Amino acid sequence: MTSKSALLVIDIQHDFLPGGSLAVNDGNKIIPGVLDLINTDKYNWDAVVFSQDWHPKDHISFASNHENIKPFEEIEFTSTKDSSIKLKQTVWPNHCIQHCHGANFPDELTTAYRNIHSPKTIIQKGTLHDRDYYSAFNDVWDDDQTGLSDFLKENKITDIYLVGLAYDYCVKFSAESSAKLGFNTTVIKSLSKPIHSDKINETDKFYKQNNVEIIDENDDKLKALLK
Numbered sequence: 187m188t189s190k191s192a193l194l195v196i197d198i199q200h201d202f203l204p205g206g207s208l209a210v211n212d213g214n215k216i217i218p219g220v221l222d223l224i225n226t227d228k229y230n231w232d233a234v235v236f237s238q239d240w241h242p243k244d245h246i247s248f249a250s251n252h253e254n255i256k257p258f259e260e261i262e263f264t265s266t267k268d269s270s271i272k273l274k275q276t277v278w279p280n281h282c283i284q285h286c287h288g289a290n291f292p293d294e295l296t297t298a299y300r301n302i303h304s305p306k307t308i309i310q311k312g313t314l315h316d317r318d319y320y321s322a323f324n325d326v327w328d329d330d331q332t333g334l335s336d337f338l339k340e341n342k343i344t345d346i347y348l349v350g351l352a353y354d355y356c357v358k359f360s361a362e363s364s365a366k367l368g369f370n371t372t373v374i375k376s377l378s379k380p381i382h383s384d385k386i387n388e389t390d391k392f393y394k395q396n397n398v399e400i401i402d403e404n405d406d407k408l409k410a411l412l413k
């Protein structure tokens with residue numbers, strides 16, 4: 187089987203960039219490299235996907251929707267699949283509210299998306315109010331599917347490369363889902379930034395344990411995708 191490669195650009199939205207409500211340090215610094223990589227005149231991508239965190243105002247992951255809870259505290263969530271399953275999860279400042287500026291992509295990314303000549307799609311996640319989503323494939327309970335897996339299968343994708351924000355949350359859990367679904371999965375670490383830079387070794391270990399290869403943007407694997 188010939189390999190077919192897709193690029194997943196995870197959550198590069200105003201609220202995750204400096205000045206946003208849930209800003210990732212230096213998140214903006216990856217943008218030039220990402221713009222270079224999504225140029226389909228330069229790279230042979232068989233598909234390109236942008237994921238977009240897209241929450242209703244009453245989303246469960248917002249601290250403001252829980253009494254006496256502050257952002258970055260952990261509270262117990264109950265599985266939407268099985269109410270006996272509970273999990274402690276971080277709650278966040280309000281972010282990426284549907285149709286608000288913070289949920290938008292920076293203009294240069296929107297323009298670059300328009301110029302992609304390969305199959306492409308924008309996958310919205312976080313849309314159901316009663317559960318959180320980190321992976322671009324599914325919610326944390328693996329209950330609601332976003333449609334990403336179907337899109338990749340329709341385009342016969344075998345290999346997935348991830349960039350975006352944040353390295354230790356949505357990029358990480360999207361990569362985990364991708365590898366579990368059987369895609370050869372690679373994260374481009376130099377084009378991703380973490381929320382917790384002090385825990386980077388732990389995060390790298392998680393990727394490796396989940397069969398995700400870590401490379402940087404100068405890796406030969408990417409050179410092989412040049413036109």
Ligand SMILES: [Zn+2]
Pocket residue numbers: 239240241247281282312
């Ligand atoms: Zn979110």
